[in-house]
Amino acid sequence: MSLTQDALWHKDAVIYQVHVRTFSDSNGDGVGDFQGLAQRLDYLQELGINAIWLMPFFPSPLRDDGYDISDYESVHPAYGTLEDFKKFLAGAHERGIRVIIEMVLNHTSDQHPWFQESRSSQNNPRRDWYVWSETDTRYRGTRIIFVDTEMSNWAWDPISKSYYWHRFFSHQPDLNYDNPAVREQMWNVMKFWLEIGVDAFRLDAVPYLVEREGTSCENLPETHAILKELRRKVDQEFPGRMLLAEANQWPADLRPYFGDGDEFHMAFHFPLMPRMFMGLKLEDRKPITEIMQQTPEIPASCQWCLFLRNHDELTLEMVTDMERDYMYDVYAGSKSMRLNLGIRRRLAPLLDNDRRRIELMNGMLMSLPGTPIIYYGDEIGMGDNIYLGDRNGVRTPMQWSGGWNGGFSSADPESLYSPLLLNPVYGYQAVNVLSQKRTEHSLLSWMQRIIRVRRSTRVFGAGSIEFLYPANHRVLAYVRQLGNETVLVVNNVSSSAQAVELDLRRYKGNILIEMFGRNIFPRVGDLPYLLTMGPYQFYWFRLRRI
Amino acid sequence: MAEESVLTDDFLRQLINVGEVDILVGLPTYNNARTVGPVIEAIRAGIVKSFPRERAVIIDADGGSQDGTPDLVTGASINDVRHASNLYALRTLHSISTQYSDTPASGTALRTILAAAELLRARACAVISPDSTTIEPEWIPRLLRPISHEDFDLVTPVYRRHKFEGLLMRNLLYPMTRAIYGRRLREPYASEFGFSGRLGSQFLGQDVWRHEASRTGTEISLTIAAITGGYRLCQSFLGPKIHTDRSSSDLVPAMRQTVGTLFWSLEATFPAWSTSADLQTVPTHGCEYEVTQEPVRVNRKRLYEMFCSGVGELAPVFSSILSAGTLAELQRMASLSEGDFRYPAELWVRTVYEFAASYHKSVISRDHIIQAMAPLYRGRMFTFLGENRDASAEEIENSVEMLCHEFERLKPYLLEIWNGRE
Amino acid sequence: MREMIVSELTQAFQELARGFAHFLPRLMVMLIIAFLGWVIASLLKFILRSILRLAKFDKLSENAGASQLLNQAALPSSTELLSRFVFWVAWLGFILLGVSVLGIVGLQEHVSKFFLFLPRLFVSLFIFFFGLLAASFFSRAALLAAVNANLPAPRLLSISIRTIIIIFVLSMVFEELGLAEQTMLLAFGIVFGAMMLALSIAFGVGGRDLARQFLERRLARRKKEEREDELSPL
Numbered sequence A: 001m002s003l004t005q006d007a008l009w010h011k012d013a014v015i016y017q018v019h020v021r022t023f024s025d026s027n028g029d030g031v032g033d034f035q036g037l038a039q040r041l042d043y044l045q046e047l048g049i050n051a052i053w054l055m056p057f058f059p060s061p062l063r064d065d066g067y068d069i070s071d072y073e074s075v076h077p078a079y080g081t082l083e084d085f086k087k088f089l090a091g092a093h094e095r096g097i098r099v100i101i102e103m104v105l106n107h108t109s110d111q112h113p114w115f116q117e118s119r120s121s122q123n124n125p126r127r128d129w130y131v132w133s134e135t136d137t138r139y140r141g142t143r144i145i146f147v148d149t150e151m152s153n154w155a156w157d158p159i160s161k162s163y164y165w166h167r168f169f170s171h172q173p174d175l176n177y178d179n180p181a182v183r184e185q186m187w188n189v190m191k192f193w194l195e196i197g198v199d200a201f202r203l204d205a206v207p208y209l210v211e212r213e214g215t216s217c218e219n220l221p222e223t224h225a226i227l228k229e230l231r232r233k234v235d236q237e238f239p240g241r242m243l244l245a246e247a248n249q250w251p252a253d254l255r256p257y258f259g260d261g262d263e264f265h266m267a268f269h270f271p272l273m274p275r276m277f278m279g280l281k282l283e284d285r286k287p288i289t290e291i292m293q294q295t296p297e298i299p300a301s302c303q304w305c306l307f308l309r310n311h312d313e314l315t316l317e318m319v320t321d322m323e324r325d326y327m328y329d330v331y332a333g334s335k336s337m338r339l340n341l342g343i344r345r346r347l348a349p350l351l352d353n354d355r356r357r358i359e360l361m362n363g364m365l366m367s368l369p370g371t372p373i374i375y376y377g378d379e380i381g382m383g384d385n386i387y388l389g390d391r392n393g394v395r396t397p398m399q400w401s402g403g404w405n406g407g408f409s410s411a412d413p414e415s416l417y418s419p420l421l422l423n424p425v426y427g428y429q430a431v432n433v434l435s436q437k438r439t440e441h442s443l444l445s446w447m448q449r450i451i452r453v454r455r456s457t458r459v460f461g462a463g464s465i466e467f468l469y470p471a472n473h474r475v476l477a478y479v480r481q482l483g484n485e486t487v488l489v490v491n492n493v494s495s496s497a498q499a500v501e502l503d504l505r506r507y508k509g510n511i512l513i514e515m516f517g518r519n520i521f522p523r524v525g526d527l528p529y530l531l532t533m534g535p536y537q538f539y540w541f542r543l544r545r546i
Numbered sequence B: 001m002a003e004e005s006v007l008t009d010d011f012l013r014q015l016i017n018v019g020e021v022d023i024l025v026g027l028p029t030y031n032n033a034r035t036v037g038p039v040i041e042a043i044r045a046g047i048v049k050s051f052p053r054e055r056a057v058i059i060d061a062d063g064g065s066q067d068g069t070p071d072l073v074t075g076a077s078i079n080d081v082r083h084a085s086n087l088y089a090l091r092t093l094h095s096i097s098t099q100y101s102d103t104p105a106s107g108t109a110l111r112t113i114l115a116a117a118e119l120l121r122a123r124a125c126a127v128i129s130p131d132s133t134t135i136e137p138e139w140i141p142r143l144l145r146p147i148s149h150e151d152f153d154l155v156t157p158v159y160r161r162h163k164f165e166g167l168l169m170r171n172l173l174y175p176m177t178r179a180i181y182g183r184r185l186r187e188p189y190a191s192e193f194g195f196s197g198r199l200g201s202q203f204l205g206q207d208v209w210r211h212e213a214s215r216t217g218t219e220i221s222l223t224i225a226a227i228t229g230g231y232r233l234c235q236s237f238l239g240p241k242i243h244t245d246r247s248s249s250d251l252v253p254a255m256r257q258t259v260g261t262l263f264w265s266l267e268a269t270f271p272a273w274s275t276s277a278d279l280q281t282v283p284t285h286g287c288e289y290e291v292t293q294e295p296v297r298v299n300r301k302r303l304y305e306m307f308c309s310g311v312g313e314l315a316p317v318f319s320s321i322l323s324a325g326t327l328a329e330l331q332r333m334a335s336l337s338e339g340d341f342r343y344p345a346e347l348w349v350r351t352v353y354e355f356a357a358s359y360h361k362s363v364i365s366r367d368h369i370i371q372a373m374a375p376l377y378r379g380r381m382f383t384f385l386g387e388n389r390d391a392s393a394e395e396i397e398n399s400v401e402m403l404c405h406e407f408e409r410l411k412p413y414l415l416e417i418w419n420g421r422e
Numbered sequence C: 001m002r003e004m005i006v007s008e009l010t011q012a013f014q015e016l017a018r019g020f021a022h023f024l025p026r027l028m029v030m031l032i033i034a035f036l037g038w039v040i041a042s043l044l045k046f047i048l049r050s051i052l053r054l055a056k057f058d059k060l061s062e063n064a065g066a067s068q069l070l071n072q073a074a075l076p077s078s079t080e081l082l083s084r085f086v087f088w089v090a091w092l093g094f095i096l097l098g099v100s101v102l103g104i105v106g107l108q109e110h111v112s113k114f115f116l117f118l119p120r121l122f123v124s125l126f127i128f129f130f131g132l133l134a135a136s137f138f139s140r141a142a143l144l145a146a147v148n149a150n151l152p153a154p155r156l157l158s159i160s161i162r163t164i165i166i167i168f169v170l171s172m173v174f175e176e177l178g179l180a181e182q183t184m185l186l187a188f189g190i191v192f193g194a195m196m197l198a199l200s201i202a203f204g205v206g207g208r209d210l211a212r213q214f215l216e217r218r219l220a221r222r223k224k225e226e227r228e229d230e231l232s233p234l
Helices: A034-039 A041-047 A082-094 A113-120 A180-196 A221-237 A251-258 A272-282 A286-293 A321-331 A355-367 A433-437 A443-455 B009-018 B033-050 B069-074 B106-119 B139-150 B167-181 B197-205 B218-228 B248-268 B270-275 B300-313 B315-321 B324-334 B345-361 B366-387 B393-409 B411-419 C002-054 C057-064 C066-072 C078-102 C107-148 C154-177 C181-206 C208-219 C221-227
Strands: A015-018 A051-054 A098-104 A154-157 A162-165 A200-204 A242-245 A266-268 A303-307 A371-375 A464-467 A475-482 A485-492 A498-502 A511-514 A520-523 A529-533 A538-544 B023-029 B056-062 B094-099 B124-127 B154-162 B193-196 B233-240 B290-292
Touching: A034 A041, A034 A082, A041 A082, A041 A443, A082 A098, A082 A180, A098 A180, A180 A221, A221 A242, A221 A251, A251 A266, A272 A286, A272 A303, A272 A321, A272 A355, A286 A464, A355 A443, A355 A475, A355 A485, A355 A538, A433 A443, A475 A498, A485 A498, A485 A529, A529 A538, B009 B094, B009 B106, B023 B033, B023 B069, B023 B106, B023 B139, B033 B056, B033 B069, B033 B139, B056 B069, B056 B106, B069 B094, B106 B124, B106 B197, B106 B218, B124 B139, B124 B197, B139 B154, B139 B193, B139 B233, B154 B218, B167 B218, B167 B248, B167 B270, B167 B345, B167 B366, B167 B393, B167 B411, B193 B197, B193 B218, B197 B218, B218 B248, B248 B270, B248 B345, B248 B366, B270 B411, B290 B393, B300 B315, B300 B324, B300 B366, B300 C107, B300 C154, B315 B324, B315 B345, B315 B366, B315 C107, B324 B345, B345 B366, B345 B393, B345 B411, B366 C107, B393 B411, C002 C057, C002 C078, C057 C078, C078 C107, C107 C154, C154 C181
Parallel strands: A015 A051, A015 A371, A051 A098, A098 A200, A200 A242, A242 A266, A266 A303, A303 A371, B023 B056, B023 B124, B056 B094, B154 B233, B154 B290
Antiparallel strands: A154 A162, A464 A475, A475 A485, A485 A538, A498 A529, A511 A520, A511 A538, B124 B193, B154 B193
């Protein structure tokens, strides 16, 4: 099996998000590496995913999880060599799996040679690769993102005796995109990886590339121009490669990043995810349908990226205060579960390890319009460790078996980059790939099944969506349609059995075929279609006119 | 015999869609399009502000309005289909309506609301009158919070009223229920009140509904059921209450609803009230008693005339209701001039008790008994207005308190005439 | 001759004896019927009394004011009255049935007439009884309504209503009984017409002020509302 030539492959993708450090350690040093990752590709192929999103693996002082890059064209020695990466890439491609890597355009590490040169003297040729200023009063209208740690977006550099601009940590100076040399250099970096064979970039922190006085310095037209230029170059020189935007914004503000289909291919739908959790707890579909109503149309070649959980906290930036308080109260009872404006927990613990709720949430993830992302470990229901600082609690080693180090590494347990989960509910002896592979009924087997069903039709990835709004507000129902293929999805977001009447008159005469068991349901008539649903149950029906 | 269901199929379907709720607000309407808009607005704001996380529903039990009242109510739903106003709510808020019959009957309306509350397993319910134009969103938590947070079962209101409003309440209903059942409930018959799900279910299960009296005035039966059933009661100060459209000609229906139901309830609860009645205060949230003093012009002369003509004309009716002594006393009063006329508290209490006993014994048609009482009440009102013309709030409160004592003092007299022939 | 006399006598005697022998069983039958009738009538009385008690008929008639009426006439309670009435009617019927068995010529006809008349009697008594109840109930209702609506002369209204209903009831009763139909109709017409005339004259003559007041009140209603604040009883 090899990759198909398909410019819209991103619409049919099911993405698996993983950090090379956390997945598998091949050399016994306690840290995952590319050789280990390559060995686990068969597992990922079996799971059914067809894309991997790798977190940053570049050389870095690792003060911000690798998002502080000190060399763009190499691999961090702990994870292996560039050769190892190329081997892994080839292995993935052999299995029909595409690889998405991170590209941090906005800033570098302060350890990057470019910054070292730039700060060395006022006249250095690389001086204006970064944003320098004599005062810390420019760009006053710009918010500070990491309010917990940073006081200002300007930091004093004692060496060159001036201030430099940073939107994130002070050890991450922002590159100066007004400088054509910087733009040229960053394109060279991207070209470097594209030539190796990388299929897509997740571009980090894209709203902040350009600064202008008197603005918020976010989402500026100049920034969009730069991004469009990058896209043009990618399409020209590497057709079929994809760009994914990371921009934690409201859907309406995100819309410009798709341009007219000439900027990003995909962008994350940040506000949807907390509302899915909220709807589930409220037992009310309203938060989900409302955010979907506020989601603008995007060009046909573009796609939303949906996720339940990722390597960051469950972000609550895109909700109102009332909603945030509610989410904290119901999902993060303990203060230690909260971080910045979010909840640092994994999927299974958030849902009380309730298999029915985990299945329902995954069912919605796989059937709402967009490309789903599965965070590593969530396919087996891994837990988190809220006693580890920052977001490390959701970045513990993958649990492969009940054996030594959970099958992750042969190193001494004490030397692992992070302790394994040990508790009797989520620990590696209770939750691991090996034991779940052995039973048909495990979460892993179920995930394989749902991914297979999702990938059995293109309607989920590329189809249109129409919400049905049955009067029972605990039932979220929508119709996905592509060509002559129609799928009806009905989700009961409540903890109790529900009766629901669906207005399916438009589909009169169709027979409903449940997609998992392929059983036939009664034909749609003139009367409202009555369904009864168990707690947290969902149905996917293929509508067929026979 | 299969009980007739009070819930239509359509209403049941709506209830299925609403599902289990924490909070239910009922609204008995009949052609209230003029006032219901702001009322429902306030209810909705109250729910969203004070109970944002609770599952709530507004239920309109309509008596066959012709003016589009139900549409105004259902239009207040907050859901993902219709985006309502500036209110932001976490949840869907259903506002549904059902027509229980073609003719309005407050009892049937309440029964519909109770039945819905039981089916939806509402923990805290409130009933709001659709013509309460003075309603504030705060009324909702004031009626519901004691139930949801403090485990009370019935919350009756206290209003800020004009000192001459609610005279039937002050001259008969409050003192008599207080004397009979031993609870200081200012408004035993309220158009706004809150109740717990368990009280609602228990009351719904009682057989009051089979009786004709259940068609109106059920609110007072609910209060009495809560008292005799040993439920926890409290009062909550709401604010000003202004009755729209109540003229004196409405006195007889009002008496039927309140006095009639009170008398009727005395029968079934006889074992409860005949034995004990320690006076208990009822915890009150907010101030207990407040009156306003703007001057009003009342045609007292007419009250006096109607009393005199009533006593004269109704003599044969009174003779079968009242004791000879009381009747003679009334007739003597009726012959006095307006200036000398005074209906003393003791005689008033005696009159009321004799009416209650006659009602119990059904000496004539019970409805006629209640009707016959209206002219006498007018006489009492004449006296009350005269005595309190310049009274301050405390003085009025004192005179009501005196009347209460009179009712309490004469309770043995009621017990005496309850079964014996006078 | 003697033989003839003897034979005649014998024949007569025989005939008498035969007649008597013929009559005796009939008499027995009649007595038996009368006795059976008594038993059945008693049973009926018992059943009716139980039913009426169960249906709380006394209370009903008390509500309607009938008991007062009966009390005044020193009659027993309405249940008792009705059941006794049924007893007597039933027993009388049986006795008459027995009598007809005797085969006395002429009597037969009267008895059958009586039986034809019986249901009518029953119905008319029924009408009369409930008519009186209705008259008393409605007149009192009118009285109360008039007093509470502050209408003038409530007593007159109440008495008129009672009279009209009673006249109406009586005419129905007589019509049912088939007695002097023409006369009754005429009488009713005359009385009713006279009353209407009297009322209209009374209203015309005595009601001038009243009519003026009425119109004034109607027209001045708005003004009055401004002048007077109404008090809500609740």
